[in-house]
Amino acid sequence: xxxxxxxxxxxxxxxxxxxxxxxxxxxxxxxxxxxxxxxxxxxxxxxxxxxxxxxxxxxxxxxxxxxxxxxxxxxxxxxxxxxxxxxxxxxxxxxxxxxxxxxxxxxxxxxxxxxxxxxxxxxxxxxxxxxxxxxxxxxxxxxxxxxxxxxxxxxxxxxxxxxxxxxxxxxxxxxxxxxxxxxxxxxxxxxxxxxxxxxxxxxxxxxxxxxxxxxxxxxxxxxxxxxxxxxxxxxxxxxxxxxxxxxxxxxxxxxxxxxxxxxxxxxxxxxxxxxxxxxxxxxxxxxxxxxxxxxxxxxxxxxxxxxxxxxxxxxxxxxxxxxxxxxxxxxxxxxxxxxxxxxxxxxxxxxxxxxxxxxxxxxxxxxxxxxxxxxxxxxxxxxxxxxxxxxxxxxxxxxxxxxxxxxxxxxxxxxxxxxxxxxxxxxxxxxxxxxxxxxxxxxxxxxxxxxxxxxxxxxxxxxxxxxxxxxxxxxxxxxxxxxxxxxxxxxxxxxxxxxxxxx
Amino acid sequence: xxxxxxxxxxxxxxxxxxxxxxxxxxxxxxxxxxxxxxxxxxxxxxxxxxxxxxxxxxxxxxxxxxxxxxxxxxxxxxxxxxxxxxxxxxxxxxxxxxxxxxxxxxxxxxxxxxxxxxxxxxxxxxxxxxxxxxxxxxxxxxxxxxxxxxxxxxxxxxxxxxxxxxxxxxxxxxxxxxxxxxxxxxxxxxxxxxxxxxxxxxxxxxxxxxxxxxxxxxxxxxxxxxxxxxxxxxxxxxxxxxxxxxxxxxxxxxxxxxxxxxxxxxxxxxxxxxxxxxxxxxxxxxxxxxxxxxxxxxxxxxxxxxxxxxxxxxxxxxxxxxxxxxxxxxxxxxxxxxxxxxxxxxxxxx
Numbered sequence: 001x002x003x004x005x006x007x008x009x010x011x012x013x014x015x016x017x018x019x020x021x022x023x024x025x026x027x028x029x030x031x032x033x034x035x036x037x038x039x040x041x042x043x044x045x046x047x048x049x050x051x052x053x054x055x056x057x058x059x060x061x062x063x064x065x066x067x068x069x070x071x072x073x074x075x076x077x078x079x080x081x082x083x084x085x086x087x088x089x090x091x092x093x094x095x096x097x098x099x100x101x102x103x104x105x106x107x108x109x110x111x112x113x114x115x116x117x118x119x120x121x122x123x124x125x126x127x128x129x130x131x132x133x134x135x136x137x138x139x140x141x142x143x144x145x146x147x148x149x150x151x152x153x154x155x156x157x158x159x160x161x162x163x164x165x166x167x168x169x170x171x172x173x174x175x176x177x178x179x180x181x182x183x184x185x186x187x188x189x190x191x192x193x194x195x196x197x198x199x200x201x202x203x204x205x206x207x208x209x210x211x212x213x214x215x216x217x218x219x220x221x222x223x224x225x226x227x228x229x230x231x232x233x234x235x236x237x238x239x240x241x242x243x244x245x246x247x248x249x250x251x252x253x254x255x256x257x258x259x260x261x262x263x264x265x266x267x268x269x270x271x272x273x274x275x276x277x278x279x280x281x282x283x284x285x286x287x288x289x290x291x292x293x294x295x296x297x298x299x300x301x302x303x304x305x306x307x308x309x310x311x312x313x314x315x316x317x318x319x320x321x322x323x324x325x326x327x328x329x330x331x332x333x334x335x336x337x338x339x340x341x342x343x344x345x346x347x348x349x350x351x352x353x354x355x356x357x358x359x360x361x362x363x364x365x366x367x368x369x370x371x372x373x374x375x376x377x378x379x380x381x382x383x384x385x386x387x388x389x390x391x392x393x394x395x396x397x398x399x400x401x402x403x404x405x406x407x408x409x410x411x412x413x414x415x416x417x418x419x420x421x422x423x424x425x426x427x428x429x430x431x432x433x434x435x436x437x438x439x440x441x442x443x444x445x446x447x448x449x450x451x452x453x454x455x456x457x458x459x460x461x462x463x464x465x466x467x468x469x470x471x472x473x474x475x476x477x478x479x480x481x482x483x484x485x486x487x488x489x490x491x492x493x494x495x496x497x498x499x500x501x502x503x
Numbered sequence: 504x505x506x507x508x509x510x511x512x513x514x515x516x517x518x519x520x521x522x523x524x525x526x527x528x529x530x531x532x533x534x535x536x537x538x539x540x541x542x543x544x545x546x547x548x549x550x551x552x553x554x555x556x557x558x559x560x561x562x563x564x565x566x567x568x569x570x571x572x573x574x575x576x577x578x579x580x581x582x583x584x585x586x587x588x589x590x591x592x593x594x595x596x597x598x599x600x601x602x603x604x605x606x607x608x609x610x611x612x613x614x615x616x617x618x619x620x621x622x623x624x625x626x627x628x629x630x631x632x633x634x635x636x637x638x639x640x641x642x643x644x645x646x647x648x649x650x651x652x653x654x655x656x657x658x659x660x661x662x663x664x665x666x667x668x669x670x671x672x673x674x675x676x677x678x679x680x681x682x683x684x685x686x687x688x689x690x691x692x693x694x695x696x697x698x699x700x701x702x703x704x705x706x707x708x709x710x711x712x713x714x715x716x717x718x719x720x721x722x723x724x725x726x727x728x729x730x731x732x733x734x735x736x737x738x739x740x741x742x743x744x745x746x747x748x749x750x751x752x753x754x755x756x757x758x759x760x761x762x763x764x765x766x767x768x769x770x771x772x773x774x775x776x777x778x779x780x781x782x783x784x785x786x787x788x789x790x791x792x793x794x795x796x797x798x799x800x801x802x803x804x805x806x807x808x809x810x811x812x813x814x815x816x817x818x819x820x821x822x823x824x825x826x827x828x829x830x831x832x833x834x835x836x837x838x839x840x841x842x843x844x845x846x847x848x849x850x851x852x853x
Contacts, residue, residue: 308741332743346741349734351801360731361742363724371722414742 010072011036011199012057012088012168017066019052019223026052027063030225032218034168034199039190041214041231042203045243045459049223050203054170057201058090059083070167087167091157093176099146103139104128107160131159135189151182158189169193170201175209176295187213205293207236207498219243237491240498244461244490260284262320263453264336264422266305269314274300275477278314282422282453287444289468290457292497297477298457299341302424305455306338307331318422332361337415339408341426341457347411350400354392355381357399358413365417384413389439405436412443423447426457441467461490473497535846536794536810543814547821556821563702569816570709571596571764573809575783576790577716578760580808581753583791584720586733586800587661589754591650591668592761592787595643596780598676599765603639604684604775607631607691611638632691636766643762644755646672651754655747669784676777683776687769695770705767712760717805729753733800789836790815793843814839 012034019027027049034040042050055061057068059077068075070086077083083090097106104124105112113120113127128141137155139148145156154174161169171190175183190200190213202214210217210231217234219226219242226242261284269278275297282288290298303309305316307325316323323334331338340346348357358381359366366376381395388409392402399410408428415423428444429437444454444467458464464471471488473481473496481496547556555561575592582589605611610625623634646668653664697704720726728749731739740746761780769775793811796803818839822832 306741327743328741329743329745338741340741345735346737349731349738349801351734352730356727356730360727360739360744363727367724370724371718372724372727 044220089161292474337420578757593783594672599762607635647758
């Protein structure tokens with residue numbers, strides 16, 4: 001499986017790493033090797049296990065089984081401070097910097113040089129200047145971190161890592177917020193560090209970057225190790241194939257579109273800094289998927305249509321009529337419902353019962369003469385508990401105590417209760433067990449048969465291919481392609497989403 | 504307790520068992536609250552001289568003394584359930600007390616040069632009392648509205664917004680009149696000191712506020728929105744709930760409750776003193792929290808708050824009867840509140 005790593009220069013070896021969360025096998029025997037002066041790329045779809053692997057390396061998570069060797073010797077990484085002592089440094093997408101402090105205070109946070117018990121600012125500044133120089137940062141030691149650009153903050157993070165004698169540097173999606181020029185400079189720095197013997201793990205969705213900077217590529221899929229190979233021996237298509245290489249799961253029911261009238265039309269929808277000039281149509285009785293990488297603007301588009309976030313330009317038409325949507329209240333009155341990606345923080349009131357959550361978006365329907373009617377509320381709740389097979393001991397059960405799948409059903413029930421014509425489902429099956437997933441797919445099909453229009457956002461390609469009638473692909477805030485179900489393959493979607501041939 | 508219905512359930516999963524356990528805890532805590540009240544009453548009945556605590560005159564006294572705090576605490580419960588806090592209620596008590604009595608006694612108006620402009624006339628008898636009460640309640644509602652505007656419109660945190668109002672209302676009351684306003688009409692005094700069927704009028708008023716508060720919080724769509732906003736503001740917003748309007752109404756309600764309490768208190772004391780209500784916000788918050796209202800929002804009941812207010816009232820009364828010094832009383836009350844909250848949090852843990 002893994003390539004031979006007997007080479008004496010193997011700096012970091014992670015062997016047979018296993019990690020399970022309740023109900024999920026996050027990592028199932030993953031290997032990763034980084035040699036001195038090598039950039040190892042780690043790629044995989046969302047949920048493939050990259051973050052979990054890195055968290056284990058950083059001491060933020062504990063592995064169930066497996067071994068980590070550093071310079072040939074087995075080591076224990078039980079806490080972030082262990083990792084730091086071993087010279088393992090992770091630069092996350094969200095920086096660990098204190099914006100209110102200066103660059104030098106951040107770099108020497110918790111280990112300030114002192115003289116006679118007081119912080120020796122002069123020495124701190126001098127050392128800091130040297131570090132900033134080494135990483136090629138324009139920031140100066142006394143600048144406030146909060147005032148720096150993202151690129152400069154990233155360099156400060158790297159400088160901080162170097163000041164702590166990093167031997168292994170993990171860069172988690174470092175390019176996500178950088179401009180072309182900034183990225184070039186980052187690559188220059190990475191090459192420089194490589195020449196100085198630092199081992200690096202580079203995580204990115206952008207395959208072109210991997211071909212530019214990485215020496216080896218390790219592909220993870222569904223928590224399993226797929227392949228590790230020198231970058232030069234792989235093509236872009238190879239990597240995509242390894243990433244998505246699942247067979248279409250046969251548990252996904254498929255259906256034909258019963259398309260009639262236009263349910264939702266979006267014209268020139270723009271929110272500066274998030275997405276621009278988005279145009280698409282969803283018809284009645286149709287399931288349309290919005291595909292794309294995380295951060296491509298899918299969720300932002302959904303939230304904008306629903307009125308959860310403001311837009312700068314564009315029109316939304318519901319059933320051919322222009323809908324003025326300034327708030328979720330407006331969109332609900334136009335028959336739109338949104339099941340958010342994060343149901344616990346945005347979809348449900350966890351401290352209320354099933355019936356209260358199901359009826360929350362239309363309290364008028366369960367009121368008589370200004371008072372809530374327990375009878376109407378119970379009837380509504382029972383109807384949907386029955387229809388969606390929500391497994392709950394009672395309708396009064398606090399939603400907090402339901403499983404993820406059943407919580408998602410409660411969210412769906414809420415929008416069915418408001419009789420939405422257009423349902424926007426953001427990652428409708430995330431964190432849901434396989435059995436319940438299938439139920440949710442069949443439910444979507446039922447709804448579709450009943451003439452509802454469904455716009456689904458999903459990062460799971462088999463799910464998109466199995467459920468959607470049409471697929472729009474987004475990249476960097478723009479719609480970059482439309483695929484009919486017949487023409488769509490995982491490779492084509494990935495290609496569009498990562499900016500391949502068509503980009 | 505309720506068994507698991509047959510539909511949609513296979514075996515008893517650990518999840519379901521934990522649910523049953525949680526229900527038991529839930530019932531237990533409600534019981535514990537009532538039990539604490541009974542226990543304290545029994546304790547004081549046994550320890551006070553000649554069991555004077557349990558004499559009906561004293562029990563009526565307890566109810567009467569708890570009435571003011573109960574009225575304020577009902578409004579406070581609404582605010583806390585939305586996840587907010589209202590520190591200004593004590594000051595609103597003083598402001599409403601002095602303003603309502605002031606209008607009753609002297610009407611409302613101002614003079615420009617030699618001309619007197621009357622906004623509200625000074626009427627004799629019941630008419631004047633009603634105008635005064637109306638003025639007092641209006642000023643309380645306005646103070647609540649002001650709080651709500653700071654919180655909803657300018658996104659000031661409730662703690663700070665109502666802290667500011669605490670100063671503003673207290674200062675305004677003293678600006679209106681430094682001295683207590685006396686010579687209030689007998690019809691007004693009746694509100695504070697009158698009795699019907701042997702029970703003081705303030706007790707009936709508190710009962711009315713409690714019934715209205717209970718009905719609104721547990722029986723109306725508005726009450727449901729209050730829970731939703733406090734339980735998860737973002738989910739509430741994404742469910743089309745008018746979050747801003749809901750918050751606005753709870754602060755106005757809290758201001759109204761505080762102003763009601765202020766006028767009743769002025770009537771009891773036969774004078775509108777701008778110093779009234781000092782630190783009353785603390786007793787109201789304590790009553791709500793003792794009653795199981797979560798300061799994180801989303802959880803709390805009027806019934807619980809009433810029990811909380813009664814526990815505080817019984818403690819105050821009983822300890823005074825036992826000649827416990829007022830400082831020792833403060834220590835005991837503080838410890839009781841702390842203990843109740845620690846127990847409540849233990850219950851919340853899954």
